[in-house]
Amino acid sequence: MSLADVGGTREDLLGTAISSVGNSQGTPFRIPADRYRSEAFAEREHEHVWQKAWxxxxxxxxxxxxxxxxxxxxxxxxxxxxxxxxxxxxxxxxxxxxxxxxxxxxxxxxxxxxxxxxxxxxxxxxxxxxxxxxxxxxxxxxxxxxxxxxxxxxxxxxxxxxxxxxxxxxxxxxxLEVVPQDAKALKVDDFRCYAKIRTEMPANWKLVADSFSETYHVQTLHREMLGSIDDINSGQEIWGRTGVSRQLYGVASPRLIKSDNQLIWDSFIVTQGERMGITESCPAPMPAEGETMVDVIGERIRAYQKDEKGIDLSGFSNHEMLLLHQYNIFPNLTVLISADLLQVLSARPGATADTSELIGMSFEREIKDVPRARPFDLDMPADQAGFGFVLNQDVDILKNAQRGVNQPGLTHISLSCEEARVVNTHRNLEHYLGIEPSEITGGPA
Ligand code: FES
Ligand SMILES: [Fe+2]
The missing domain is CATH 2.102.10.10 (Rieske [2Fe-2S] iron-sulphur domain)
Structure with a gap:
């Protein structure tokens, strides 16, 4: 398993950095499960996290x-x-x-x-x-x-x-540490929000945020994506309160034994075809000599955005179109950015430790000479909220997550290095809550 370095740069704050290409010598990270169900812990978060963090x-x-x-x-x-x-x-x-x-x-x-x-x-x-x-x-x-x-x-x-x-x-x-600088080439200032969805979740806010902080679950929960994402070589970096993973789309997962252009094309259509304005399977266009499906799909997205929406993406390469930057910002924020999309997902605490709210904001690049407009604000139950094919799968799995986490026999959760950004959330939580010494055990030897 290849995992790019996730070396920490703020060891004073976070203790030993999670720096590993896999975890062959170590053990899983163990984190107390009580953090996901305890009202007392939620109360401490209210006072020391929600009142103190951005x-x-x-x-x-x-x-x-x-x-x-x-x-x-x-x-x-x-x-x-x-x-x-x-x-x-x-x-x-x-x-x-x-x-x-x-x-x-x-x-x-x-x-x-x-x-x-x-x-x-x-x-x-x-x-x-x-x-x-x-x-x-x-x-x-x-x-x-x-x-x-x-x-x-x-x-x-x-x-x-x-x-x-x-x-x-x-x-x-x-x-925000280096996040704005890291994302500079993506020109986030050009995006305009067109919709915000809020939905109540039957799960602790961390269960919601965690699901947008790792790609370990792609191979199981989002298996339709495997035809069109490199979920193995998606490097992660952690800077302190923030981190990033970058996933290339338009290529098949190295986990698949066999793949071809049609598989990549179909997988992309099923999971995010709306970016090209195509929602039904059709014969895949073949790449020109020296090009790949990244070029084919990148061109289609660019053409769709231009022809249907008047959005000019000519300043971005096909690779930039298909490389998704997933920034995670403590405590609860995931920002997904590529050339044509910006999506902001945040999980907020609910009235009790076992409830939360998922807030999703969707953005598009600005259209020249079109003034800003007030976004649609929708408040929807979890089973009706339409976050898109992939995010709907995340929301669906979370409906049952808390029931498991509430079981007294579950004393700890056990995390892999692929979930380094989840571990990092807990390291920052410990810092904000003054938990010393750390209650996180295990990890690479
Ligand atoms: S005027 Fe605001 S509470 Fe009385
Ligand atoms: Fe997911």
Whole structure:
């Protein structure tokens, strides 16, 4: 089994780096299963992770115009992301400074101010308290400047908006480590969000996030993909809080004994044919002399994007079209990028340790001279949510995951080196929760 180096660069934070090309001398990593079911552990995560880490909130397209507002719920926390009349993006804790009720839910456009629906305290879009009915009852010397909304840190990477409830937290740029630089050639700024789907999951948030942090499950759960993905030579790198794996599509898995162009073509159509606008099997076009199916499929995607959507991908090679970069960012974020697609998946905690929310945001490259539009926001049950052929398989398997994890005989989960990014999530969790010494055992000898 070949696995590119996943050497850590921040050993001070993460302890021994996971640096291995396989694990022939070692044992599986063992991680306490309680982390996936304990309410006490979930409570610690609320206090030390969800309140301290940078969390993806929405897309810029959700708050593109002055007066736009978007509420983001992260477990019990509620944050209002607001585009001010001055064009500045700000965020506030969603709590009126009078008696503390949430000021609003959902989203809004064209706002000039925020008015609490309970007693009518008014705030401007900078969070300043500007008025309160019957203010004499509050005293002649009430100082409005002390009663503004509590600010939340907000920043962006490309079209993705992040928030952080901790005023002392490091900057987003520092938090993301080398990810923005690594992804620079992919021009993430050019993407526009067109849809966001939220679905409640009957599983701990880590079970959801983990399933987007490894390719070990491709050979079993996504076997239809094997005809069109190199799932073995997909290198992984881990930088600290972040990591990446890169998978080439348009080639057959080395696991397959036999493959041909038709197999690659059919597999790609079944699993992601919508990228070419083809959803039914048909005879595979043959590559020209010196070319491969990567070129054939890359050209088809480019032509489809141009002809059907007016999106110009001429600046990207066929290889860039078919190489999927899968960035994992602690605690809960997966960002999938190739030339024609950007998909952002995040798992947020639910009301209890055994529930969560999966939020998926889909993006396309901007079309010249077409203004930004508000994305569709859909809230759907897990069995109806359409995330696409492959992601639907992930969602489906997660329906039963928690039932197993809840069994008392399961004291630990056992992970392979191919799941290095899952291990890394736990290493970062231990750092944020102050778990010392590490409870993670095993790994390469
Ligand atoms: S709780 Fe907001 S005005 Fe009273
Ligand atoms: Fe998957």
């Amino acid at each position: 969390i993806v909130a929405c897309s810029i397209d959700h708050v593109a115009a002055p007066g736009d507002l978007y509420e983001v719920r992260i477990g019990r926390y509620s944050v209002l992301v607001v585009r001010g009349r001055d064009g500045e993006l700000r965020a506030f804790q969603n709590a009126c400074k009078h008696r503390g009720i949430a000021l609003c839910s959902g989203s809004a456009q064209g706002l000039k101010h925020l008015r609490c629906p309970y007693h009518g305290w008014m705030y401007d879009l900078r969070g300043q308290l500007t008025g309160m009915p019957s203010h004499k009852g509050l005293g002649e010397n009430v100082d409005k400047s002390e009663l503004g909304l509590t600010p939340v840190q907000v920043d962006t990477w490309g079209p993705i908006v992040f928030v952080n409830l901790d005023p002392e937290a490091m900057t987003l740029s520092e938090f």
